[in-house]
Amino acid sequence: MKISKYPGTPLKEADIREKRVLTTFWRPKARYAWSAGVAITRFLEELKNGRLIGRKCSKCGRILVPPRMYCELCFKPTDEWVYVRDAGRVATYSISYLSADAKRLKExxxxxxxxxxxxxPxxxxxxxxxxxxxxxxxxWMRGEKFGVRVKAVWKPPEERVGSINDIKYWKPIEV
Amino acid sequence: MAVEKITEAGRARYWLGDMETDYIYTLGRAGEKFFRGLKEGKIVATRCRKCNLTYLPPRIYCEHCFSELDEWVELLDEGYIEAFTVLTVDADGNKLDPPEVIAFIAFDGVTGGLIHRIGEASPDEVYPGMMVKAVWKPPEERVGSINDIKYWKPAIE
Incomplete structure (x- = not known):
């Protein structure tokens, strides 16, 4: 059976926005502080110093950046801190017209x-x-830039706060 | 091998965040009419003629016979304290000084009542059964909220 008339009082968003109906509004104080943990705390401290640091697992030999205190392949604690250079290659990339908080971007x-x-790797x-x-x-749009060499561009020391954004971005460099 | 630990909490870095969980809640048919009534300085209730019951806050259906209610009555803004409590902290846990008295206010011949503030009386002057009268905000400040009534004061000096 097709329902032609639903019970209740239909409301449109505009009815609420233009205050044609009374509403109650509540904004819970839902603040949180999320701990960065041992490894990321050190990583962020070093970013403030303008350096990249990783953790090395002596069993598989990998250097993990960002660092982790456990090797997820060997199921054991990682063993030592290692500084790494702020240069590498583009493994994969994506072109986004949306910002991190889903706003449309012109550029x-x-x-x-x-x-x-x-x-x-x-x-x-x-x-x-x-x-x-x-x-x-x-x-870049055509997907021709995989493997391109890039180098970190850092903020000046006085602007660095210990955040991943202490690196402004990575710029392609000529080989 | 000993795992590295952060033993001083102040040394750990963290991210601060704010969960945006705002909500807007509509009042429903009965609530809409009740709060619009407050805006006009009236306390309105619904009546079930069959069961001889008056509901406050108003309901759209009788809880006893399930019939739809469309008879509205205006109540006097005078009631009595059925129960009360003294608050020394607010909803967020901050100290309230002076303490606030919150009461369940009942009305003669009415099923239900209102939870509201008691004013112009110190906590030790308040007692169950005390007659109270609404103190309204001036009409231009009323918005259709329970706070359109500022508080209830003792009805008898």
Whole structure:
């Protein structure tokens, strides 16, 4: 049977927005502080110093960046801190017309996973690519930029706070 | 091998976040009429003629015979304290100074009642059965909220 008339009082969003009906509004105080843990705390401290640090697992030999205190392949604690260079290659990337909080962007951002020179493949870190000229963008769009060499562009020391954004972006470099 | 630990909490980094969980809740048919009544300075209730019951806050259906209610009555803004409590902290746990008295206010011949503030009386002057009268905000400040009544004060000096 097809229902032609539903019970209840239909309301449109505009009825609420334009206050044609009374409403009650509540904003819970839902603040949280999420701990970065041992490994990421150190990683963020080092970003503030302008350096990248990883953890090495002596069993599989991998260097993990961002660092983790446990090796997820060997199921054992990682063993030592290792500084790594802020240069690598674009492992994979995506061109986004949406910002991190889903707002539309006129100029796209390039989000990439970067394989660092000092870490094995599949340990890439996620970041943004910058300083891509208008002329270069079509080649990025066509997907011709996998494997391109990139280097971190850091904020000046006084602006660094211990955040992944202390690196502004990674810029492609000529080989 | 000993696993590294952060022993001083202040040394751990963290992310701060705010969960945006706002909500807007409509009042329903009976609630809409009740709060619009408050805006006009009236306390309105629904009546079931069959069961001889008056509901406050108003309901759209009688809880005894399940019939739909469309008879509305206006109540006097005078009732009595059925029960009360003294609050020394607010809903967020902050200290309230002076303490606030919250009461369940009942009305003669009415099923239900209102939970509201008691004013112009200190906690030790309040007692169950005390007659109270609504103190309204001026009409231009009323928005259709339970706070259109500022508080209830002792009806008998």
């Amino acid at each position: 796209p951002i390039i989000v990439a996973v970067i394989d660092l020179d000092d870490t094995p 599949n340990v890439g870190i996620l970041h943004k690519i910058g300083e891509v000229s208008k002329e270069d963008l079509p080649a």
